[in-house]
Every structure is written in C-alpha cells, then in structure tokens.
Amino acid sequence: MSVATKKIFFYSCVAVLITLFLSLTFFELSKVKPNGSEITENKTTAPVGLQKIFFESTALNTLELNSKKQLVQWKKNNSEMTEAQFYGAYLGIAKNRIIFSGQNGYANAGTRSKFKVNSTVSVGDFQQFLDDIMVFSLIKSGKIKLNNRLDSYLPELKSSETISVRSFLLNGSNLVINKKNISKFGNTTSKSFVLKYLRVGDTTKQQVSADELLKLALITSITHKNYEDSFNDLIVKDWGLSDTRIIKPEVNQANDVIGYKYLKKKNILIQKNKYVAKSPVLGNSNVRMSLADLVLITDKVFKDSDYMNKYNSLFLRMVQRMKKVTYSSKGFQYSSNIDGQYLTVREEHKVQRVILVVENFPNKDMSANDLARRFTHILDIK
Numbered sequence: 001m002s003v004a005t006k007k008i009f010f011y012s013c014v015a016v017l018i019t020l021f022l023s024l025t026f027f028e029l030s031k032v033k034p035n036g037s038e039i040t041e042n043k044t045t046a047p048v049g050l051q052k053i054f055f056e057s058t059a060l061n062t063l064e065l066n067s068k069k070q071l072v073q074w075k076k077n078n079s080e081m082t083e084a085q086f087y088g089a090y091l092g093i094a095k096n097r098i099i100f101s102g103q104n105g106y107a108n109a110g111t112r113s114k115f116k117v118n119s120t121v122s123v124g125d126f127q128q129f130l131d132d133i134m135v136f137s138l139i140k141s142g143k144i145k146l147n148n149r150l151d152s153y154l155p156e157l158k159s160s161e162t163i164s165v166r167s168f169l170l171n172g173s174n175l176v177i178n179k180k181n182i183s184k185f186g187n188t189t190s191k192s193f194v195l196k197y198l199r200v201g202d203t204t205k206q207q208v209s210a211d212e213l214l215k216l217a218l219i220t221s222i223t224h225k226n227y228e229d230s231f232n233d234l235i236v237k238d239w240g241l242s243d244t245r246i247i248k249p250e251v252n253q254a255n256d257v258i259g260y261k262y263l264k265k266k267n268i269l270i271q272k273n274k275y276v277a278k279s280p281v282l283g284n285s286n287v288r289m290s291l292a293d294l295v296l297i298t299d300k301v302f303k304d305s306d307y308m309n310k311y312n313s314l315f316l317r318m319v320q321r322m323k324k325v326t327y328s329s330k331g332f333q334y335s336s337n338i339d340g341q342y343l344t345v346r347e348e349h350k351v352q353r354v355i356l357v358v359e360n361f362p363n364k365d366m367s368a369n370d371l372a373r374r375f376t377h378i379l380d381i382k
Contacts (some may be wrong), residue, residue, distance in 0.1 A: 049096045050299065051240055054292040058116040060089055060101040070381045074100075077374050084366040085269040087260075088342070088359035089115035091291055092375055093299060095352045099379065105361065107257045109271040117292040118243045121257045121343055121358050122277070124336035125323045126294075127287045131215045132318045133301060134234040135169065139314075140306060143222050146314075153221050154214070156195040168214070169318050175210040176201045182282050185213060188228045188246050193217040212283035231287075239297050243290030247280045256288065259340020262362045271361055275340025285338055291356055298347050299354045302332065308349075335369055344368040346376065353379065 065071050087105030103115035138144045146166040151157040163173060175198045186193040198210045216227050223230040228246045236244050259275035280286045301307050307315045319327055326333045331348035342359040355375050357368040
C-alpha cells in the first residue's frame with residue numbers, strides 16, 4: 001500500500017469515527033429536555049371509541065336517528081318534555097356511538113351551568129355495582145379465592161358461623177351494624193376497619209345489614225390501601241374514567257350537579273330551592289360520577305366476557321342482589337333518588353345499548369324512569 005493510499009485510509013477512518021461520535025452525542029442530547037431533565041416515555045393511552053368522543057366534546061346536543069318513524073316520535077316526545085318542563089339531561093349510546101343526547105335547565109342554577117357530559121351526579125347505591133366490580137377484579141387476578149373462608153381475609157371478623165367468600169357474595173352475611181356505629185367502623189380513608197362493631201342479628205330501623213361494609217373491608221384487606229385509593233386504582237384507572245371521585249363533605253367542584261326542591265310560580269317550575277345534601281354514609285352514596293363515566297363503565301362491564309360468562313355468572317348474581325336494580329337476560333336497570341338528583345341507567349345486552357337519564361328537579365309529570373322507557377321505545381321503532 002502506497003503512502004498516499006495509507007493517508008486516505010487513515011483520514012477515512014477518522015471521518016467515520018467523528019461521524020459516529022457526533023451521532024451518538026446528538027442521540028443522547030435528544031433525550032434531554034432544555035432544562036436538563038430526562039424525557040420519560042409517555043405511556044398514556046390515547047382515548048378510543050366513546051372515550052374519544054366524550055373527550056373531544058362535552059356538549060349534549062347529538063341526534064343520529066335515521067328512521068322517519070323514529071324522528072316523528074322523537075319530536076312528539078320533545079314536545080311533551082317541553083310541556084312537562086323537564087329539567088335534566090339524557091344520553092343514549094349504541095355500539096360505540098352516541099345516538100342521542102340533550103339537556104334542559106341548569107345543572108347548577110346558581111352559576112347558570114348547563115348539563116354537560118362531564119357533569120357529575122351523586123350515584124347512590126350504584127356504588128354497590130362499583131364495589132362488586134372491584135371484588136370481581138380481585139377474584140379474576142387470583143387475589144381472592146372464592147372457596148376460602150371470609151375470615152381468612154378478615155381475621156377480626158366474628159360470626160356465629162363460618163362462611164366462604166362465594167357464599168358471602170351470593171347470599172350475604174348474617175351480620176348487622178347499628179347506624180350510630182358506622183362512623184366508628186371507619187371511613188373512605190381508613191386502611192383498616194373496626195370489625196368489632198358488627199354482630200349477628202336481624203335488620204331493624206336502627207340496625208342495618210353490614211354486607212356493603214364487609215365488601216369495603218375485604219377490598220382494603222387485599223389491596224393494603226384505603227378504600228379511596230383502592231377505588232381510584234380498580235375503578236377510575238382500570239376502567240379509564242375521568243370524572244369519578246369519592247365524595248368528601250364540604251368539597252364541591254364546578255361540574256357538580258345540584259338538586260332542587262319542587263317550586264312552582266305562575267305555572268312555571270323554578271330551580272331555586274337547593275336540596276341540602278346529606279353527609280355520605282360509609283358504603284353507600286360515597287361516589288360522584290359524570291354522565292359520560294356512568295355510560296362508559298356500564299357499557300364496558302356488560303361487554304366484558306369475564307363479567308358476563310365466567311365463574312358461573314357469579315358477577316351477574318352479585319348484581320341481582322343490589323338495591324334498586326332490575327336485572328334479566330335482556331339487560332340491567334338502576335334507578336335512584338338521592339340529594340334531589342333522580343337517576344336512571346338502562347343497559348341492554350343484545351343491542352349493546354345504554355340509556356341514561358338524570359333529573360335534578362322533582363318533575364311530577366315526567367320521571368327519569370318514564371323518560372328512559374320513552375327513549376327505549378323510540379330506539380326500538382323500525
């Protein structure tokens with residue numbers, strides 16, 4: 001090899017090394033923000049389907065009915081809603097799309113806030129449905145064994161008989177608690193509960209079933225977190241909800257729906273007299289959810305094959321034990337009235353449909369239940 005060739009080879013190698021060095025330096029710098037902190041990978045999943053639709057728009061003004069007969073009935077129903085002075089909101093979805101949505105009146109008359117998909121309502125006993133989801137999630141993950149005794153997870157539990165987790169979930173316990181002791185039993189931020197306040201007995205005006213409190217205790221004993229943190233992990237995060245939270249006394253948010261008492265002047269219904277909300281009782285009425293989140297989780301749960309088919313339909317049998325629930329092979333319906341807010345959620349498996357109606361005024365001519373039935377009838381028109 002000549003001297004000239006050796007020089008060319010040498011300078012070529014140097015050029016390659018410089019190029020590699022500059023490339024590596026640029027790659028390392030590209031991982032650093034201007035302030036010097038490292039950029040971490042963004043693991044947030046973009047909203048899809050209904051979540052994406054709700055994320056992009058919060059307005060309640062959708063109508064996607066194609067049948068002329070449906071539209072005729074829709075106009076008739078709208079006219080009757082106007083005559084009845086309906087104050088509230090409604091939302092209907094089928095197969096991952098919004099079929100209709102609308103609202104009238106104010107979610108909060110004081111701030112003149114209208115109903116939106118992210119308006120939050122007190123969901124009452126729907127909390128039991130969410131607790132059942134949490135328990136079932138822990139069963140699915142193998143953290144709770146159905147054939148184990150309940151007291152194997154709750155050693156402080158005292159009962160006249162030993163029951164399995166399966167028996168408890170399907171049939172309940174024979175334990176009650178005096179209403180005045182519920183606050184002593186614990187709260188949503190308690191990491192453990194005082195089980196000594198539970199005892200064998202019958203329900204009376206003063207003594208209520210302890211079954212829902214036992215579910216909370218079971219959940220926290222497995223997660224080793226308080227109920228609020230467990231709820232945020234197993235419900236809010238796992239199901240992709242955005243406006244669902246545990247209620248805290250005296251803590252309100254701008255999108256909270258306010259309930260109103262009946263008031264009529266000169267034949268006009270007026271949203272003026274606020275309903276004074278009661279302090280939430282542990283195990284019941286501890287949750288506020290947006291209209292979107294109510295629809296999303298109801299739709300998702302009944303589409304999930306685990307919740308619908310596995311474990312001998314355990315979850316569905318748990319749901320059937322819920323208060324204020326009607327359940328059949330056709331679907332699920334929950335209705336409640338709490339803090340001046342009237343809520344109906346209707347789900348139908350076969351057509352993958354969810355209808356939600358909420359009122360925050362005690363309309364005597366058109367209830368949330370009645371309106372949900374009307375919407376179902378309209379969608380069934382061919």
